[in-house]
Amino acid sequence: MKNAPDRKKAIESALEPRPDSITPDTLKARLQAGEIIAALDYPEADRPLFWSAITLVLDDLPRVRQVWRTIAEQHVDGIRTRQRMFRICPRQRGVIDSTLAGWIVLAVTCAALLAGGLPV
Known part of the structure; x- marks a missing residue:
């Protein structure tokens, strides 16, 4: 019975x-x-968790792209070890696209002109 509190703490x-x-x-x-x-x-023991989590991230964030990088290369044997890495494209970091911002300003200006002119 002396082990019971320790076991409960370990489970928590x-x-x-x-x-x-x-x-x-x-x-x-x-x-x-x-x-x-x-x-x-x-x-290495946590890599299956990484692959399951990254597939969910790829579903949620479509701008996440994979890139391949060479991490080891042996010219004599002709062996190249490549690693798949993931990064996000700049448009999904929370930065507004300049083209989109321009279209929004144009739409607001047109709406103001149609409503009776711009306030001076």
């Missing part, structure tokens, strides 16, 4: 999310901060 700590846990929200936050993320950023 196992259920708490770790600060470095791999969830779609943490990956989205890292991508929107401008980071490039890859499976090799995490321990």
Whole structure:
């Protein structure tokens, strides 16, 4: 019976999310901060979690693109090791597109002119 409180504490700590846990929200936050993320950023035991989380992120954020980078190359053997990495395109970082902003200003100006002129 002496083990019961320790076991309960261990179960509670196992259920708490770790600060470095791999969830779609943490990956989205890292991508929107401008980071490039890859499976090799995490321990080998956690990589299946990374792949399941990144597929959900790819569904939610269509501007996330994958890039391939060479991480090791042996010219004698002709072996090249490539890694798939993910990054977000600039249009989805929360920055408004300049073309879209121009169209919005044009639409507001046209609406003001049709309503009776611009206030002076």
